[in-house]
Amino acid sequence: MSQRLPGADDGGPTAELIRARRGGELSDLDRLLLHSPPVAEGWNALLGALRSGTTLPPDLRELVVLRIAVLNDAAFEWTAHEPIARRAGLTDGQLAALRQADGGEPGGWTPVQAAVLAFTDASTRGVAVPDDVFAAVRALLDDRQVVELAVLVGGYAMVSRFLVALQVPPAPGEISG
Numbered sequence: 001m002s003q004r005l006p007g008a009d010d011g012g013p014t015a016e017l018i019r020a021r022r023g024g025e026l027s028d029l030d031r032l033l034l035h036s037p038p039v040a041e042g043w044n045a046l047l048g049a050l051r052s053g054t055t056l057p058p059d060l061r062e063l064v065v066l067r068i069a070v071l072n073d074a075a076f077e078w079t080a081h082e083p084i085a086r087r088a089g090l091t092d093g094q095l096a097a098l099r100q101a102d103g104g105e106p107g108g109w110t111p112v113q114a115a116v117l118a119f120t121d122a123s124t125r126g127v128a129v130p131d132d133v134f135a136a137v138r139a140l141l142d143d144r145q146v147v148e149l150a151v152l153v154g155g156y157a158m159v160s161r162f163l164v165a166l167q168v169p170p171a172p173g174e175i176s177g
Contacts, residue, residue, distance in 0.1 A: 004166045007031025014040050021048045028168055029076070029159075050155050054148040056141075058088035063113055064120050064149070065156050066090075066098050071124045074160035079170035112140045116149060123153045 009015075010026050014037040018030050021044055026034075033040035054061065062085035069077035085095065097108050103117050115136040122129045138146060162168075 003028065003032075003168055005032055005035070008034035010034060012037070014044075017041060018044050027080075028171060029163065032162075032166055032168065046155055047159070050148075050152050054152065055145055056148050056152065059085075059090055060113065060116050060149075061152060062088045062090060063094075063098070063116060064152050066095070067103070067117060067120045068124055068153065068156045068160050070099055071121070072157065072160035072164060074163045075170040076163045076168045077156070077160050115140050119149060120153050123150070124157055 007028060008031055010031055012034075015026060015030075015034055018026060018034075018040065022030070030040070033043055050061075062081055065081045066078060066085055068074070069081065082095065090098075093108055094113075097103060098117075103109075103121060109117060115133075118133045119129055119137045122133045137149065141149060
């Protein structure tokens with residue numbers, strides 16, 4: 001399977017905004033987004049906020065991203081974020097559990113990780129989050145974090161759907177978002 005569109009020209013002010021957030025490098029994802037500079041600018045702002053402007057701990061952010069990558073079969077997203085997840089403290093066992101249909105054994109997660117995983121699964125698989133799943137997250141996160149979690153799940157669902165629709169193959173060392 002090959003990428004369905006070529007990357008756009010990687011010059012111009014929008015590309016520079018993305019480079020600034022990424023530390024100078026553009027990914028294949030970025031080059032695709034540059035076909036529409038207004039979309040690329042909005043994407044860059046949203047994903048930049050989700051990556052570095054939330055109060056969610058890094059392990060929770062990466063747990064969400066990787067779980068969505070598995071549920072939506074977005075290999076690029078998994079490959080890009082697995083090293084980040086490891087740096088954020090997710091273990092080999094937790095990473096293996098994320099790849100399982102049911103999210104693995106409940107004993108492998110802290111209470112907040114388990115609640116976030118259940119929220120991510122519910123929102124990604126069925127969109128609606130059942131009251132008991134929401135209550136579990138609400139008991140462990142403050143209002144801001146609940147909002148950030150909901151947008152993080154939606155944002156990375158968007159990323160995965162874009163990657164899968166355009167058949168962007170995984171590339172070692174690239175970061176999605």
